[in-house]
Amino acid sequence: MAAAVACALVAVFTVLLPLSHTASGDGSTGLGSGGVADGVQARADDCSPDEKGHEPERSLDPKGDQNGEAVKAIKARGYLSVGVDQNSYRWGYRDPNKGLGKTGSQDAKTSELEGFDIDLAHEIAGEILGDPGAIRFRAIPTNQRIPAIKSGQVDMVVRTMTISCDRLADVAFSTAYFQTGQQVLAPRASDITGYDKSLAGKRICTAKGSTAETALGDGRDKNEIPRSADITTTVPNQLDCLVRLQLGEVDAVVTDGALAASQAAQDPTVQLKGEPFTTEYYGVAMKKGADDLVRRVNQVLEDYRRGGKGSGWQKSYDKWLEADLGPSSGPPAPKYK
CATH class of the missing domain: 3.40.190.10 (Periplasmic binding protein-like II)
Structure with missing residues (x-):
């Protein structure tokens, strides 16, 4: 329900x-008027x-x-x-x-x-x-x-x-x-435990052009998550991922933890899994x-x-x-x- x-x-x-x-x-x-010059x-x-003064x-x-x-x-x-x-x-x-x-x-x-x-x-x-x-x-x-x-x-x-x-x-x-920071959202009954080996073979949804999409790609390349994780599903808006999750078309969503928490509030059958794996502003x-x-x-x-x-x-x-x-x-x- x-x-x-x-x-x-x-x-x-x-x-x-x-x-x-x-x-x-x-x-x-x-x-x-469009004559705005590029600034510093x-x-x-x-x-x-990672460099102080250049964040x-x-x-x-x-x-x-x-x-x-x-x-x-x-x-x-x-x-x-x-x-x-x-x-x-x-x-x-x-x-x-x-x-x-x-x-x-x-x-x-x-x-x-x-x-x-x-x-x-x-x-x-x-x-x-x-x-x-x-x-x-x-x-x-x-x-x-x-x-x-x-x-x-x-x-x-x-x-x-x-x-x-x-x-x-x-x-x-x-x-x-x-x-905030990137975090994994999945059904409560899922065996996914977070941004870890439990994502092996799982279908993961992110918003196109989001930092979540970039972070997942980088993480898989660095073997932070299994290479078998399917990260090909992207959508125009991050909330569309929640619908895909509800329909069983994906196994997990990765988005900012603050947004993931609001999605979990909308649908109590899903929950945040593990801790944030990035720090973002x-x-x-x-x-x-x-x-x-x-x-x-x-x-x-x-x-x-x-x-x-x-x-x-x-x-x-x-x-x-x-x-x-x-x-x-x-x-x-x-x-x-």
Whole structure:
């Protein structure tokens, strides 16, 4: 029964229209004029996860210019365009119960996007434009996050997006706002015990373009998991992996532990197996060269982190994530270049 309910929720979340907004406008998105020069923030060749001072989560210090071309374009337009997920429970999703009218039918106007990432997006819009509601959301599949930024479809992506050296070749990132790690999700009765030899011969699902996909490929090449593990199943959105698991088409899912926990909350017939086998950080992704916007977002994150109990980052964590992830030790400290 729980699996059926989860499948139904997935279906509801997936078929909804990808746009939700509370600001007026002509429907255009992006950073406006395209003459943004490449900045120094996103130099992937200087990036090394294991070398102090060169970690990918280092970003531009907010003390610099925060009102350049990118920020001015957003202010002139009057709203912030943000790429988000609408399928990740507790992070970016729609609660169909909140959209039910008196007749019991769905009302998209009251079924708003909500979750931890959505709270942060509203915070950024409020700081830049003075109105947390001056925002347009675009639901973007995992493998379309970077193309949406590079093409100017969105100003930024706030979508459980891991900061990595590879991605810094294409986009710029804020400082980290959440720490997580890759983890295995499988049925409770499965003999899978985690990221180990128990994955031999198992079919594993990941989201296309995700760090999970990369980590699995690297792990198999390094013999961290058996070479017989089948890692060929990839899907546009990580939640699609949960559906494949429920249908018996795969044996396990690998995704960020924070997302895996939210999937387990949706479907109690599955559970996290073993410990996280990587350490990763989520960041807000933006267009390369939009240094003023990166600095502005980093300033927002400074204020958001220090909000304290009952406000800011901690308040959002307590509301959306504590039930599934347990008490938090707080957000990761910012690292600047």
